[in-house]
Amino acid sequence: MDEIEDLEIRLLLEALYQRYHYDFRHYARASVKRRLRQARQQLGYPSFSAMQDALFRDPIMLSRLLDFLTVQVSEMFRDPSYFRAIREKVTPHLRTYPSLKVWIAGCSTGEELYSFVILFREEGLEERTIFYATDINPTALDAAARGIYPIQRLKAFTENHQRSGGKSSLSDYYSTAYGGAVFDKSLRDRVVFSDHSLVTDAVFAEMQLISCRNVLIYFDRPLQDRAVGLFRDSLARKGFLGLGSKESLRFSTHGQAFADFDRDEKIYQKQEP
Amino acid sequence: MSAAPVEAVVIGASAGAVQALSIILPALPSDYRLPVLIVVHVPPDRRNALAELFQTKCQVRVREAEDKEPIEPGVVYFAPPDYHLLVEDDRSLALSTEEPVLHSRPSIDVLFESAAEAFGPALVGVMLSGANHDGARGLRAVAAAGGVAVVEEPTTAFASAMPEAALAACEAARVMSLDAIASFLLQLADE
Numbered sequence: 001m002d003e004i005e006d007l008e009i010r011l012l013l014e015a016l017y018q019r020y021h022y023d024f025r026h027y028a029r030a031s032v033k034r035r036l037r038q039a040r041q042q043l044g045y046p047s048f049s050a051m052q053d054a055l056f057r058d059p060i061m062l063s064r065l066l067d068f069l070t071v072q073v074s075e076m077f078r079d080p081s082y083f084r085a086i087r088e089k090v091t092p093h094l095r096t097y098p099s100l101k102v103w104i105a106g107c108s109t110g111e112e113l114y115s116f117v118i119l120f121r122e123e124g125l126e127e128r129t130i131f132y133a134t135d136i137n138p139t140a141l142d143a144a145a146r147g148i149y150p151i152q153r154l155k156a157f158t159e160n161h162q163r164s165g166g167k168s169s170l171s172d173y174y175s176t177a178y179g180g181a182v183f184d185k186s187l188r189d190r191v192v193f194s195d196h197s198l199v200t201d202a203v204f205a206e207m208q209l210i211s212c213r214n215v216l217i218y219f220d221r222p223l224q225d226r227a228v229g230l231f232r233d234s235l236a237r238k239g240f241l242g243l244g245s246k247e248s249l250r251f252s253t254h255g256q257a258f259a260d261f262d263r264d265e266k267i268y269q270k271q272e273p
Numbered sequence: 274m275s276a277a278p279v280e281a282v283v284i285g286a287s288a289g290a291v292q293a294l295s296i297i298l299p300a301l302p303s304d305y306r307l308p309v310l311i312v313v314h315v316p317p318d319r320r321n322a323l324a325e326l327f328q329t330k331c332q333v334r335v336r337e338a339e340d341k342e343p344i345e346p347g348v349v350y351f352a353p354p355d356y357h358l359l360v361e362d363d364r365s366l367a368l369s370t371e372e373p374v375l376h377s378r379p380s381i382d383v384l385f386e387s388a389a390e391a392f393g394p395a396l397v398g399v400m401l402s403g404a405n406h407d408g409a410r411g412l413r414a415v416a417a418a419g420g421v422a423v424v425e426e427p428t429t430a431f432a433s434a435m436p437e438a439a440l441a442a443c444e445a446a447r448v449m450s451l452d453a454i455a456s457f458l459l460q461l462a463d464e
Contacts, residue, residue, distance in 0.1 A: 028359075030361045030387045031357075031369045072371070074370075
């Protein structure tokens with residue numbers, strides 16, 4: 001029975017790719033399976049084959065399914081020590097450039113993006129920077145571009161911001177309305193939101209800093225290698241790459257293209273071949 | 274006793290975890306054959322305190338689980354704080370930041386359900402002390418896949434809610450004291 005389910009899941013992922021060009025075929029399977037089962041249950045389909053049938057005929061199913069497969073709720077300044085390291089160790093290097101490009105890859109609903117923009121504003125670097133915020137899920141990108149978060153999440157965001165060495169008060173950047181914290185639109189002046197896939201798309205600009213946190217853990221090894229290769233090719237000389245606290249380049253075939261910059265915080269620097 | 278030789282052990286614990294694991298893990302010899310995967314509910318702080326603590330108390334190797342790492346025999350793996358720990362079908366480890374399950378990340382259900390799929394009848398699931406219901410579904414999945422389900426005796430557990438919920442969800446589970454669980458795990462590795 002499980003073999004049939006495995007086969008159905010493989011076919012469903014193939015259908016998603018063939019029909020809509022969303023490629024989850026090389027995502028880490030245990031987690032994809034869990035999320036697809038949740039989707040099947042909550043959307044009320046008797047089988048994955050029935051879900052596949054609906055996917056072919058009803059484009060609404062695509063966005064429903066993408067929400068299960070992609071959206072990761074994050075926090076602003078998640079892992080404050082990472083942002084502290086960016087602030088204290090990386091920004092002194094970035095300061096030496098007249099203009100900067102920063103890529104938040106897999107930005108989801110924008111929490112990490114706003115963290116970076118606020119940090120760069122505090123450090124006086126925002127005006128010389130263009131931020132690229134990319135994700136494959138258009139619903140998540142829309143949410144990121146709106147920048148509205150439930151007010152009950154702000155306590156954690158504020159604590160994280162302070163622990164990251166924040167030089168201002170987080171409340172300077174949002175106003176509250178209808179139970180939401182609406183982040184100031186000026187924070188988006190220097191941001192380009194874009195649909196981009198680490199699985200199927202290519203290099204689009206030369207970056208000084210790429211932050212891609214808790215995205216690679218969802219990929220299998222070959223796909224991780226593709227993404228890390230894309231980061232290497234997208235980074236300027238001596239550019240920085242920040243990963244999630246449990247991700248590393250240790251097993252990557254492109255590992256030798258990077259040097260440890262802050263080992264504990266998983267910040268790497270591109271090195272010359 | 275299950276027909277298949279056991280190939281892995283999964284353990285879930287919450288309140289009272291350190292005391293309970295301090296009876297079980299130090300009893301495992303340095304040449305212990307089975308991998309042991311453990312989820313303990315801990316605050317989402319990044320420090321890898323549990324692995325460090327038990328490393329000093331144990332003869333077996335104790336590590337914090339890493340993403341994509343192949344499971345090695347005779348190693349005790351702890352799920353890192355704020356990440357779910359899963360087992361892939363090729364029996365490597367995977368981490369994820371999916372939403373908490375029953376307010377917990379790492380979640381015992383997530384580990385047990387994925388391990389039950391990967392190991393089928395060759396798995397032993399052990400539920401220890403705790404004050405919530407995480408792990409009940411997972412233990413049922415272990416038993417449903419043909420594995421062995423074990424629950425700490427609720428009347429003597431530090432917190433009885435979790436073992437009781439596991440027993441209610443999984444009637445096939447055997448109830449044992451902590452000492453009995455320790456000897457059971459030793460005996461399993463000899464089979």
